[in-house]
Amino acid sequence: MGDFIIDIIAATLRVATPLIFATLGELFCERAGILNLGIEGTMFFGAFSGFAAASLSGSLWVGVLTALVGGMLSGWLMSLFSVRLGVNQHVSGLGITLLMTALSLFGFRVIFGESRVLPSITPFKQLSIFPNSPVLGEIFSQYALTYIAIALIPIVWWVVYRTNFGLNLRSVGDNPEATDAAGINVYNLRTIALVIGGALMGVGGAFLSVAQLGSFTFGIVAGRGWVCIALIIFANWHPIKVLWGALLFGSVQALQSRLQLTGIKLPYELFLALPYIVTIIALTLAGRNASYPAALLKPYKRE
């Protein structure tokens, strides 16, 4: 039983890692007043570009860095439509997701061709922080990116709540007119937020390909981006609560894959769908108290 729990905790952290990255990314976007539905495609592009760069360069960290830059590019593209032009954020976000997904599939075929064998790389190794402790050793035997994700939570909290940039970010998502009156460029600030957000989403996607799988498959992201959109509401746009949301989803996901092995006579698909069902329930419960950034979805036009 003890082993089982330790195993679940360790798996939860692994599953939560890409969600933490991407949800923190979405946090930057939405705090600035932009709903970025490009998240799913940006993660997919991160997974693809990270894998392709790692495969071509032979360095996994070059892969992560490429995914980061690719994500920034995607965020910047989103800013062109949602910030500069003030296009409907739902449609432009989905457009970005469709575009980044298409570019990834296209790029993958151009680089790797139509080979029947799935191209693969040797993924990241897990690092053990407490090699001598049986319990902590098992739990904290994780990928470097998982440690980075956890470390990012307090960093993002500090940026959002304790820096000038964070103050401006929060105010531009609540009241862009006032922010503008205070002499801050609303367009630039929102663009920066989207670029930072995109970078985090890209790294979250790269985790899946260069750490977890060591390859790139077409179903690699599988709706995780949409889960992040739900998580950010669940977390009430607060970095610390993002951690709890990601861990909750991660634990359900980890639990379902272990429950499948226990031989309970239910279709395994039910367990696979469980995290998504739990997300809808959590969203429904949390939704009542959600305090959306006041200017979310509203394009800003300078009078």
Add this chain to the structure above:
Amino acid sequence: MWTRALIPVAAVLATFVITSIFIILAGANPFEAYYNFIIVPLSSKFSALEVLVKATPLIFTGLAVTFAFAAGYYNIGAEGQLYAGAVAAAWVGATFTNLPAIVVVPLMLVLGFAAGMLWALLPAFLKVKLKVDEVVTTLLMNSIIMYFISALLNGPWRDPETGWPKSPEFFEAARFVQLIPKSRLHLGFVIALILVVIVFIVIKRTPFGLQMRAAGASKAGALFAGINVNRTMLIAALVSGGIAGLAGVSEIAGIHYHLISELSGGYGYTGIIVATLGGLNPIGVSVAAMFIGLIDTGAQTVSRVLGVPVYLGDVVQSTLLLVTLSMLLLQNYRIKRI
């Protein structure tokens, strides 16, 4: 007003210029590629009809998205609702083997519509009653139904002989008739066109359509005018789901004759592109669906002839969506300034 008609043309040209970069990256000549993309599919009868075959599901999903978006309800779940309709059709098409086509086909359409509505119900209900964001829930419902389909195909509907994950074959009477010999064009296309007219009348010519558009334009304004916005939105969301369900019925009864998990090539999401290109107008939607159908067909030609990955079609479609969005907006700017 005349600029409104020019926008699609300008958007298509701009898209071709932008996407030619990717064609060059794939090592092909853009002019040659676009010749194969646009001209070749239209130059034979078979492939021209194939364009309409590809357009058929997109007319349905485009109309579904239009119906919801017009009422200000962002139904991104057409993909899942399509599969719900397909499940209902798959059940009818393999069960009532002794009924004639005149009974089975309407039965499939009704149950497919109902199944699509059912799959749209939870997000719509949560939106109206508890203000839960419908974008997130409809997207999550898309993921959930794929697992449901997989459970069906790996469980009760697994082919007992081959073991393939596909549902039992449709019996003859349940298959949509082919409209033209030696082509895959089927009854679904006609149903789609009839639906274009119906949706057009409902949105543009009925009191309910007016209420929908009022709710979509401004929720506060509609409330002030005494419109029951929640009820309007709920109905629009359910009908939207039903129309998307019909896309699933049409694909399975017209093309595949059994349920597979790859039934839709993302038609639910492409429906959003179609609805936007069509300006949330049913007539525009049907034209846009045919154009996207042309790109789908063309992408296969380009891939076969020039070896450019078939995903070029998806790149062109998504670029076109973003370009059109920006152009529609730039036009608004101009009108305001003059």
